[in-house]
Amino acid sequence: EAGVVQSPRYKIIEKKQPVAFWCNPISGHNTLYWYRQNLGQGPELLIRYENEEAVDDSQLPKDRFSAERLKGVDSTLKIQPAELGDSAVYLCASSPLTVNTEAFFGQGTRLTVV
Amino acid sequence: AQSVTQPDIHITVSEGASLELRCNYSYGATPYLFWYVQSPGQGLQLLLKYFSGDTLVQGIKGFEAEFKRSQSSFNLRKPSVHWSDAAEYFCAVGPPEAAGNKLTFGGGTRVLVKP
Numbered sequence: 001e002a003g004v005v006q007s008p009r010y011k012i013i014e015k016k017q018p019v020a021f022w023c024n025p026i027s028g029h030n031t032l033y034w035y036r037q038n039l040g041q042g043p044e045l046l047i048r049y050e051n052e053e054a055v056d057d058s059q060l061p062k063d064r065f066s067a068e069r070l071k072g073v074d075s076t077l078k079i080q081p082a083e084l085g086d087s088a089v090y091l092c093a094s095s096p097l098t099v100n101t102e103a104f105f106g107q108g109t110r111l112t113v114v
Numbered sequence: 115a116q117s118v119t120q121p122d123i124h125i126t127v128s129e130g131a132s133l134e135l136r137c138n139y140s141y142g143a144t145p146y147l148f149w150y151v152q153s154p155g156q157g158l159q160l161l162l163k164y165f166s167g168d169t170l171v172q173g174i175k176g177f178e179a180e181f182k183r184s185q186s187s188f189n190l191r192k193p194s195v196h197w198s199d200a201a202e203y204f205c206a207v208g209p210p211e212a213a214g215n216k217l218t219f220g221g222g223t224r225v226l227v228k229p
Binding site: 041042045056093104105107110 | 118148150155156157158159160163165204206216217218219220221222
C-alpha cells in the first residue's frame with residue numbers, strides 16, 4: 001500500500017514569490033492534515049480536513065496561506081507571498097475517519113525562502 | 115490547552131546501552147499518546163501508541179513506552195540501542211476517541227549513538 005505522497009521534496013524560492021505543495025493521502029483516508037515543522041521543533045498543525053471540508057484551520061495564517069482539498073482526496077497548500085520565516089518542512093498526514101487510529105505522515109516538503 | 119514537554123533536547127548513548135526518552139504532557143483528560151521517530155530528511159514514523167488498557171505498550175524496532183497517569187508521563191525506552199536508532203523522537207498527544215487525531219507534538223529529542 002502506498003503511503004502519503006508529497007511533492008516536491010525540496011523547494012527554494014525568493015521571498016515574495018508564491019509556492020505550492022501537493023499531497024496525495026493514503027487511499028481511503030478521509031482525514032488529511034497539513035503540519036509545519038520549524039527547524040529543531042515538533043510539527044504544528046496548520047489545517048485539518050475531513051473529506052473536502054476544512055474542520056480546523058485556526059492555526060493557518062490566512063493572510064498568505066491557503067489550502068484546498070477538491071473532491072476530498074488530494075490537497076494543495078499554497079503560500080503567497082512567501083516570507084523568510086516560512087522556511088520550514090511542510091508535512092502532510094492522513095488518517096481514516098474513525099476513532100482509535102493514528103496519522104500517517106509523508107516525507108515532507110522542505111521549503112527554503114531566500 | 116494541551117502541551118507536551120520533552121525535557122531532553124539531545125541524548126547521546128553508546129551502542130548497546132539502554133535508552134529512555136522522557137515525555138510529560140498537560141491535558142484535561144487522558145489523551146491518546148504517541149511516539150514518532152524522524153530520521154534525517156524523512157517524515158514521521160509511528161513507533162507506538164497508547165489509547166487505553168495496559169499501560170506498558172510495545173512498539174516497533176524494540177521500543178516500549180509506559181503510561182503513568184499520576185505523573186502525566188509517557189516515557190519511551192529501548193533496552194539496547196543500535197546505531198540505526200540515531201534519529202529525532204517526538205512524543206505527541208491527541209484528543210481521546212476523536213475521529214482522526216489532531217496531534218500536539220513535543221519539541222523532540224535528538225538521539226546520537228556512539229559506536
